[in-house]
Amino acid sequence: MIKFHKVRYKNFLSTGNEFTEIDLPRKKTSLIIGANGSGKSTLLDALTFGLFGRAFRKIPKTALINSINQKQTVVEVEFQIGRNRYRVMRSIKPNKFEIYRDGKMMHQDASVRDYQAILEQQILKLNYKSFTQVVVLGSSTFTPFMQLNTPERRAIIEDILDIQIFSVMKDCLKQRASTLNNEQREVRNNIKIGEAKIQGQEDAMKRLEENRDEMIEKLSKDINEHEDNVLEYKTNIRADMENVKTCMNLISDEDTVRASLQTMLSDEKDFENERRKFIKELKFYEDNDECPTCKQDIESDHKEHICTERTVNIKELDMRLTQHSESIERINKRLEEINEVHKELSETQKAIQKEQTLIDSNEQYIDKLQKQIDELKQQEHTEDDKDKLEKYRKALDVLQGMDAGLSDDKHYHELAEILLRDSGIKTKIIRQYLPIMNKLINKYLASMEFFVQFELDEEFNEEIKSRYRDNFSYSSFSEGEKMRIDLSLLFTWRAVAKLKNSVNTNLLILDEVFDSSLDEGGTDEFLKILHTLDDNTNTFIISHKGESMNEKFNNIIEFEKTNNFSRIKTA
Numbered sequence: 001m002i003k004f005h006k007v008r009y010k011n012f013l014s015t016g017n018e019f020t021e022i023d024l025p026r027k028k029t030s031l032i033i034g035a036n037g038s039g040k041s042t043l044l045d046a047l048t049f050g051l052f053g054r055a056f057r058k059i060p061k062t063a064l065i066n067s068i069n070q071k072q073t074v075v076e077v078e079f080q081i082g083r084n085r086y087r088v089m090r091s092i093k094p095n096k097f098e099i100y101r102d103g104k105m106m107h108q109d110a111s112v113r114d115y116q117a118i119l120e121q122q123i124l125k126l127n128y129k130s131f132t133q134v135v136v137l138g139s140s141t142f143t144p145f146m147q148l149n150t151p152e153r154r155a156i157i158e159d160i161l162d163i164q165i166f167s168v169m170k171d172c173l174k175q176r177a178s179t180l181n182n183e184q185r186e187v188r189n190n191i192k193i194g195e196a197k198i199q200g201q202e203d204a205m206k207r208l209e210e211n212r213d214e215m216i217e218k219l220s221k222d223i224n225e226h227e228d229n230v231l232e233y234k235t236n237i238r239a240d241m242e243n244v245k246t247c248m249n250l251i252s253d254e255d256t257v258r259a260s261l262q263t264m265l266s267d268e269k270d271f272e273n274e275r276r277k278f279i280k281e282l283k284f285y286e287d288n289d290e291c292p293t294c295k296q297d298i299e300s301d302h303k304e305h306i307c308t309e310r311t312v313n314i315k316e317l318d319m320r321l322t323q324h325s326e327s328i329e330r331i332n333k334r335l336e337e338i339n340e341v342h343k344e345l346s347e348t349q350k351a352i353q354k355e356q357t358l359i360d361s362n363e364q365y366i367d368k369l370q371k372q373i374d375e376l377k378q379q380e381h382t383e384d385d386k387d388k389l390e391k392y393r394k395a396l397d398v399l400q401g402m403d404a405g406l407s408d409d410k411h412y413h414e415l416a417e418i419l420l421r422d423s424g425i426k427t428k429i430i431r432q433y434l435p436i437m438n439k440l441i442n443k444y445l446a447s448m449e450f451f452v453q454f455e456l457d458e459e460f461n462e463e464i465k466s467r468y469r470d471n472f473s474y475s476s477f478s479e480g481e482k483m484r485i486d487l488s489l490l491f492t493w494r495a496v497a498k499l500k501n502s503v504n505t506n507l508l509i510l511d512e513v514f515d516s517s518l519d520e521g522g523t524d525e526f527l528k529i530l531h532t533l534d535d536n537t538n539t540f541i542i543s544h545k546g547e548s549m550n551e552k553f554n555n556i557i558e559f560e561k562t563n564n565f566s567r568i569k570t571a
Contacts, residue, residue, distance in 0.1 A: 002124060002505040004538075005085075006078040009046040011066040013059075014039050016565030019074075025506060025538045027555035029530055032542045034559035039566025040542045042559075044136065044511055050077035050088050052128040053097070053116060056136065056511075065092050068564060086123060099123070130159040134493045136509045144486045145493075146462065146474040153460040160497045161433060163426050177413050184406040187399055194396040201389045204375055212376050219369050219376075226362045226369075233355045233362070240352045247345040251338045261331045268324045275317040282310040427458060433496065434458065440495055444488035447529050450481060454488075491529065508539040527552055 008021040014037070022043060034040045045055040045064070055064060065073045073092040080086070087100040097115055099106045107118060120127050126134075133145055133156050145156060285306050290297045438455045445454060452472070453465040464472040474485060487510075498504045530539055540557075543549065550556055558569040 001081070001536075002126070002507075003080045003536075004077070004505065004507040005080060007043065007047050007050065007076070009042070009050075009073075009075040011069045011071065011073045012046055012049075012064060012075055013042050013066065014561065014564070014566040015042060015066065016563075016567070017069055017072070018565075018567070020566070020568060022557070022568075024540075027553075028533075028535060028538060029553045030538070030540045030555040030557055031549060031553040032540055032557045032559065033544070034569075035561070036544070038559040038561050040559050041511055042566060043540070044509055044542070046075045047077060047509075048128065048131070048136075050075040050090055051119070051124070051131065053090065054128065056132070061092065066565075081123065088119065127159070130156055133490070134160065134497055135505055135507050136511070144482070145489050146482070146485060150459055150461075156493070157430060157460065158426065160493050161429060163429055173413055177410065180406055180410050180413065184403060184410070187403050187406060191396065191399045191403060194392060194399055198389065198392045198396060201385065201392060205385050205389065216373050216376055219373050223366050223369050223373075226366050230359050230362045230366075233359045237352055237355050237359075240348050240355070243348050244345060244352075247341050247348065250341045251345075254338050257331055257334050257338065261328065261335070264324055264328050264331065268321065268328065271317050271321050271324065275314060275321070278310045278313045278317070282307055282314070285310075430458060436499075437492055437496060440492040441488045444491045444529065445484060448484045448487065450484045450488075454485070487529075506536050506538050508533075508537055509542070510539070511542045512544065 004024045006021065006023060008019045009015055010017055010019045020039075020042075032040050032043065041057065045057055045059065048054060048056040049064065054061075065071070071093040075090050077088045078086065085102055089096065089098045089100070099115065099119060107115060129152065145153060148156070285298070285303050288298065289303075434456060441454050441456075442452075445452060451467060455463045457463065462474055464474070466472065474482065477485070494508070533539065541549075541553070559566055560569040561567075
């Protein structure tokens with residue numbers, strides 16, 4: 001169990017240079033009150049910052065520094081786990097992060113990241129996400145369990161049920177499996193190399209049984225043939241390169257031709273527009289003897305002049321359009337020629353690539369043949385060759401044995417990985433606890449006079465039914481009803497965590513749960529639940545309701561703001 005003892009902070013948000021200190025286990029229930037901006041919720045931000053390096057509300061780290069003093073921001077959290085007493089200290093300007101166990105600083109040589117991992121994984125065994133689901137129920141900046149996605153919900157449940165170790169084991173197995181795969185890949189590569197050595201040695205010994213000089217002559221002849229092939233391919237490539245150069249010269253005017261085509265097409269369009277304009281104007285004067293607008297007669301001389309002029313204009317444009325069409329046709333014909341050259345160019349380039357591939361293949365084969373000739377020339381002692389072959393075979397036997405052993409290890413790791421999947425052991429454990437969780441959730445809902453049947457399935461999706469068996473979802477409820485569900489889940493997670501002794505703690509903080517979402521009846525029922533909690537639970541309620549609820553709590557902590565600094569008001 002994590003028993004939180006104290007949180008103290010200074011120059012944190014609106015808090016000044018004097019430490020604000022809160023004795024967490026002092027009373028069973030504490031009401032934190034004060035005006036807006038007096039620093040009530042600062043307790044929650046300081047606590048999460050001290051433990052996890054981040055405020056509960058979405059406040060950047062730089063904004064946590066008191067804006068007046070602008071330095072020496074310090075947060076300290078004291079808690080106890082078993083017989084060990086811990087103190088976590090974090091500061092900004094200067095930046096510090098220290099963990100003390102029984103008065104002695106721990107792991108002074110660890111990096112900040114390692115230090116945080118030590119705190120969460122080895123000491124608290126609690127991360128920020130689980131903390132905010134089991135210890136805290138916050139205001140609008142907090143994401144309730146029902147608004148988390150499925151992987152996030154699963155992670156919370158796994159933390160509460162203390163089965164995250166299976167995920168850690170799975171990750172270890174995954175890393176080990178990767179190592180085994182790499183080892184086996186290396187071994188099998190070595191096996192291939194060993195087999196190749198044996199095959200090469202056997203081939204060499206076989207060749208030694210034959211006439212070495214005859215074999216060398218045969219290989220040399222083969223090399224000459226492939227060298228001739230290489231020479232032929234290189235000659236072809238040179239010819240193809242000349243053809244490429246020729247093709248490039250033939251299409252050097254491509255950009256100019258295409259630009260001319262665009263210009264001609266644009267001009268043609270302009271001519272056609274102008275021709276349509278003249279035709280329209282000619283038709284107007286042919287069809288009208290008076291102006292349609294002013295109703296005045298159009299002079300016959302003027303009409304005749306315009307008609308004659310427009311007729312000439314149209315004929316001129318027809319002639320120019322005909323010339324443009326002929327020019328466009330010539331350009332299109334030139335483009336067809338260019339496209340044909342492109343095809344030839346592409347085929348030539350493909351031929352060059354193919355011939356280069358053949359050159360490379362032949363040269364590789366020549367190298368291989370030359371190596372064979374060199375080996376033949378060096379082999380003289382058959383007994384030495386037999387010893388070498390035996391050595392290769394023994395080495396191969398060892399490698400094959402290693403490969404078999406690695407295959408067995410991989411098989412066992414695969415079986416273990418199947419068991420450690422989300423659908424394996426973890427799901428079986430979750431199945432065992434789901435009925436308990438659902439029973440507790442419905443118990444707390446009923447305690448707050450919210451009579452529905454609430455169930456989480458194995459994928460942590462909710463099914464909510466009314467007394468009339470109508471189906472609902474979390475999102476369909478009012479804010480007050482959602483708050484009742486959130487509270488029920490919070491109490492359930494705490495009960496299950498205590499049962500499992502996983503995330504078990506004395507601290508419970510509720511931020512503004514009374515102020516908007518719970519009505520008077522819901523508030524009373526909720527307070528009844530609080531008083532049923534065991535004496536080891538220390539509950540802090542942050543609220544704006546103030547004195548109206550004072551008599552319902554064992555302890556009242558009132559914050560006030562004096563000279564722009566927040567502090568606890570003294571009697």
